[in-house]
Amino acid sequence: MSRLQNTLANLKANGKTALIPYITAGDPEPNATLDLMHLLVEKGADIIELGVPFSDPMADGPVIQKAVERALEHNVSLDDVLEFVRVFRETNDKTPIVLMGYLNPVEAMGYEAFANAASSVGVDAILTVDMPPEESFGYKEALDSSGLDRIFLVSPTTPSSRLNAVNEKGSGFVYYVSLKGVTGSKELDVVDVEEQLNRLKQSITHPIGIGFGIKNAEMAYAMAKLGDAVIVGSSLVSLIEANASKGLYDVHLAIGEKMTEFREAIDRADANQ
Amino acid sequence: MTVEFSKFPDKNGHFGPYGGIFAPETLMAALEQLNQEYESVKTDPAFLSEIANDLRDYVGRPTPLYYAERWSKELGGAKIYLKREDLNHTGAHKVNNTIGQALLAKRLGKTRIIAETGAGQHGVASATVAARLGLECVVYMGADDVVRQSPNVARMKMLGAKVVAVESGSRTLKDALNEAMRDWVTNVDDTFYIIGTVAGPHPYPAMVRDFQAVIGEEAREQHLEKEGKLPDALLACVGGGSNAIGLFHKFLADESVKIYGVEPAGHGLETGEHAAPLSKGTPGVLHGNRTYLMQDKNGQILGTHSISAGLDYPGVGPEHSWLKDIGRVNYVAINDEEALQGFRDLTRFEGIIPALETSHAIAYATKLAPTMSPDQTIVINLSGRGDKDMNTIAQIEGFEF
Numbered sequence: 269m270s271r272l273q274n275t276l277a278n279l280k281a282n283g284k285t286a287l288i289p290y291i292t293a294g295d296p297e298p299n300a301t302l303d304l305m306h307l308l309v310e311k312g313a314d315i316i317e318l319g320v321p322f323s324d325p326m327a328d329g330p331v332i333q334k335a336v337e338r339a340l341e342h343n344v345s346l347d348d349v350l351e352f353v354r355v356f357r358e359t360n361d362k363t364p365i366v367l368m369g370y371l372n373p374v375e376a377m378g379y380e381a382f383a384n385a386a387s388s389v390g391v392d393a394i395l396t397v398d399m400p401p402e403e404s405f406g407y408k409e410a411l412d413s414s415g416l417d418r419i420f421l422v423s424p425t426t427p428s429s430r431l432n433a434v435n436e437k438g439s440g441f442v443y444y445v446s447l448k449g450v451t452g453s454k455e456l457d458v459v460d461v462e463e464q465l466n467r468l469k470q471s472i473t474h475p476i477g478i479g480f481g482i483k484n485a486e487m488a489y490a491m492a493k494l495g496d497a498v499i500v501g502s503s504l505v506s507l508i509e510a511n512a513s514k515g516l517y518d519v520h521l522a523i524g525e526k527m528t529e530f531r532e533a534i535d536r537a538d539a540n541q
Numbered sequence: 542m543t544v545e546f547s548k549f550p551d552k553n554g555h556f557g558p559y560g561g562i563f564a565p566e567t568l569m570a571a572l573e574q575l576n577q578e579y580e581s582v583k584t585d586p587a588f589l590s591e592i593a594n595d596l597r598d599y600v601g602r603p604t605p606l607y608y609a610e611r612w613s614k615e616l617g618g619a620k621i622y623l624k625r626e627d628l629n630h631t632g633a634h635k636v637n638n639t640i641g642q643a644l645l646a647k648r649l650g651k652t653r654i655i656a657e658t659g660a661g662q663h664g665v666a667s668a669t670v671a672a673r674l675g676l677e678c679v680v681y682m683g684a685d686d687v688v689r690q691s692p693n694v695a696r697m698k699m700l701g702a703k704v705v706a707v708e709s710g711s712r713t714l715k716d717a718l719n720e721a722m723r724d725w726v727t728n729v730d731d732t733f734y735i736i737g738t739v740a741g742p743h744p745y746p747a748m749v750r751d752f753q754a755v756i757g758e759e760a761r762e763q764h765l766e767k768e769g770k771l772p773d774a775l776l777a778c779v780g781g782g783s784n785a786i787g788l789f790h791k792f793l794a795d796e797s798v799k800i801y802g803v804e805p806a807g808h809g810l811e812t813g814e815h816a817a818p819l820s821k822g823t824p825g826v827l828h829g830n831r832t833y834l835m836q837d838k839n840g841q842i843l844g845t846h847s848i849s850a851g852l853d854y855p856g857v858g859p860e861h862s863w864l865k866d867i868g869r870v871n872y873v874a875i876n877d878e879e880a881l882q883g884f885r886d887l888t889r890f891e892g893i894i895p896a897l898e899t900s901h902a903i904a905y906a907t908k909l910a911p912t913m914s915p916d917q918t919i920v921i922n923l924s925g926r927g928d929k930d931m932n933t934i935a936q937i938e939g940f941e942f
Binding site: 321322323324325326327328329330333337340345346347370371372373374375376377397398399400402403420421422423424425426427430445448449450 | 553561562563564565566567568569570571573709710715716718719722723726727728729730824825826827828829831834836838839840841842
């Protein structure tokens with residue numbers, strides 16, 4: 269069992285829901301990323317989702333688009349992201365790290381070279397939003413042979429007929445995109461998510477993480493009652509944007525406070541389950 | 542050549558290693574629905590005759606194949622024929638495709654149309670069919686292109702479309718595509734995305750090609766009638782590559798026909814400031830398909846430059862990538878200066894003002910024709926008219942507009 273699978277299995281055995289925060293690597297500047305990763309863990313992250321900057325983030329809303337632009341102003345590359353993970357692992361070998369981004373930087377490096385490099389620095393899984401299971405030929409094999417988990421997305425529009433392929437090609441967890449839209453948009457409909465999860469659970473045997481549109485404690489509480497993991501991104505990244513000009517100390521205060529809010533809400537949901 | 546061109550792409554949209562469906566999960570069901578609908582109607586006589594009627598009575602097809610006699614004699618080589626797509630309603634080849642996709646949108650019960658546009662020709666063609674069918678229409682256009690192609694912005698607004706100026710990234714066509722994708726992901730239930738070129742996730746590259754293939758179908762017949770033989774060479778400009786594929790497709794199996802796709806070399810291929818992925822790029826994945834891209838070694842997409850907004854794009858349709866690799870089409874490049882001279886030449890010798898995009902193909906003809914003999918012929922796809930470029934030209938030539 270991989271570190272990611274182990275983490276999720278242990279949490280489940282203890283009746284806990286995972287909290288998975290997302291930040292874009294290199295945002296607002298490269299030297300902020302490692303400290304932010306450690307802060308996320310300190311404030312209750314079970315798993316970290318680390319965004320790999322890409323010039324054309326077509327599935328992301330304005331908040332994460334701007335984060336990516338801030339990182340790319342410093343030319344943060346996939347190599348740099350792997351280096352962040354390597355250094356992070358010098359002091360933390362427990363918290364799984366999922367890289368999230370788009371396929372092209374991985375293509376440019378080459379599937380095998382990427383899989384080898386990522387697994388050797390301590391990356392646990394990869395999620396590329398523009399790589400559906402249907403196109404994963406070669407990619408799946410490369411990640412498999414390096415022991416990396418492959419996270420695929422499922423959305424409200426995913427027909428039940430495709431769920432088996434997602435289940436078969438994916439590992440670690442399945443990421444349920446809880447709304448039709450880009451990251452950070454709209455409000456979630458809790459009843460709709462519940463119905464969708466019931467449908468998903470008939471085909472998906474992996475843990476299910478819920479993300480897109482979870483902005484506050486109330487929503488995190490509701491989602492923790494439904495899924496195995498709650499993924500929060502834009503709400504944290506917007507705090508980085510709002511506080512970056514004041515300095516990294518203020519960024520840490522704001523992120524720490526928001527993480528605590530999410531963690532407490534999720535713990536409360538688990539206690540009431 | 543033993544390639545059976547009509548068998549490509551395969552059922553998953555692959556042209557060799559290129560093409561495919563690299564799309565966010567939320568769109569996968571919509572793409573599958575579109576694919577099934579398109580597969581079921583593309584051989585349906587009722588659908589095909591509806592398109593044929595619209596192309597005849599609304600668009601004005603067939604477009605003429607015109608012998609540019611004075612210009613040909615000036616160049617002193619091959620006879621040059623122009624396939625007059627500029628004479629289509631709305632002034633370019635783009636409408637051939639929007640007519641077809643709008644009919645599909647109607648069949649799928651979609652009430653809202655979105656489109657991306659560079660030069661604005663596809664935006665105008667989309668706004669036009671939306672007006673005719675009474676559909677809501679939103680067009681995404683890079684903020685820089687909104688300025689340099691302002692006549693087309695005005696046309697779209699008059700037609701009732703909402704034009705959204707995209708301020709992100711490089712503020713050109715690729716960013717318009719990103720924004721259109723974001724809209725589609727958000728409004729997938731009621732919205733049909735009319736992609737304007739032979740790129741994007743399957744089935745778009747194949748579907749847009751099929752809608753544009755009428756260009757080559759007519760040109761082939763017209764040339765046979767006028768000359769009693771096939772042309773010796775075909776020329777078309779390539780941005781995303783829809784006018785080029787439209788002309789080329791019906792000739793791919795004719796080995797004697799040499800085919801040239803002309804990319805924009807901008808300030809020069811050696812400067813890096815161009816939009817010529819087939820000449821200088823490497824394969825990668827962007828906007829739903831695998832194809833040649835302008836990218837750095839880390840897989841970040843590079844900014845592009847071309848004097849023509851419609852060619853100012855870092856990718857290209859996947860079928861072109863494949864045709865390059867198998868050697869069926871020669872891809873060459875023409876820089877901004879040469880394109881401008883092509884623009885002046887056609888205007889002064891033939892009284893036809895071409896689009897700046899098309900002027901790249903014109904300029905290459907001035908190099909190719911003199912190397913050929915007077916009993917040989919070239920067919921150029923005159924993909925659009927230049928009215929939209931008057932601002933740019935006036936500025937460069939230094940006259941009041």
